[in-house]
Amino acid sequence: MQIFSKVLTDDDVRFRFSFPAHCLQHLDFAGNNYVDLHVKDSCGELRVIRCLKRDGDYDKPVLSKGWRQFVKYYELRVGDMVVLHREDDQNLGSQFRIEAKRSIQLFGEEDWGEVPRAN
Numbered sequence: 001m002q003i004f005s006k007v008l009t010d011d012d013v014r015f016r017f018s019f020p021a022h023c024l025q026h027l028d029f030a031g032n033n034y035v036d037l038h039v040k041d042s043c044g045e046l047r048v049i050r051c052l053k054r055d056g057d058y059d060k061p062v063l064s065k066g067w068r069q070f071v072k073y074y075e076l077r078v079g080d081m082v083v084l085h086r087e088d089d090q091n092l093g094s095q096f097r098i099e100a101k102r103s104i105q106l107f108g109e110e111d112w113g114e115v116p117r118a119n
Contacts, residue, residue, distance in 0.1 A: 001026075005083040013071055013078055017063040024061055026086050027051060028094075037063075039084070039096040041070070043117050047098070074100045075118040 003026045004019045012018065029035050034052045041047055050065035076082075081101040088094055100115035 001086050001088075003084045003086050005081055008076060008078055008080050008082060010078050012082075013076055015068075017067050017082065018060055019063075019084075021053075021059045021061065023084075024053060024059060027061075029053065036065075037096050039098045041073075041097075041117075042099055042114055049098070070098070070100075073117055074115050076100055076115065079103060080115060081112055 004023045006012070006017075006019055008017070027035055027037070033055055034050055037049050037051055039047050039049055047070060048066050049063050049070060050067075051061055052064050053059045053061045070076075079102075081103075083099040083101065085097040085099070086094055087097065101112040102115045104111055104113045
């Protein structure tokens with residue numbers, strides 16, 4: 001199940017990645033203001049990316065610790081897209097997968113292709 005997809009802004013690439021608050025319902029904060037998401041990237045590498053939510057009325061979440069490493073690893077830039085999926089497994093529980101996509105022209109139409117890792 002897709003939790004969100006977002007085209008990256010300058011702040012997303014340079015600092016931290018913000019996404020809509022309605023996506024919080026898919027994450028288990030267990031009473032804290034952060035959760036460490038264990039996500040697999042498109043290369044199958046397991047990454048830990050911290051998701052923070054602000055206290056108070058404005059819960060807008062951001063991906064912080066581990067996010068910049070992911071950006072560097074895939075050489076992401078403004079205009080690329082990130083997609084986060086949650087897959088529920090009866091034996092393993094919730095698993096997360098993150099994808100990086102880049103706009104490409106295919107037969108005169110815009111499409112989104114997978115961004116290969118830089119290294």
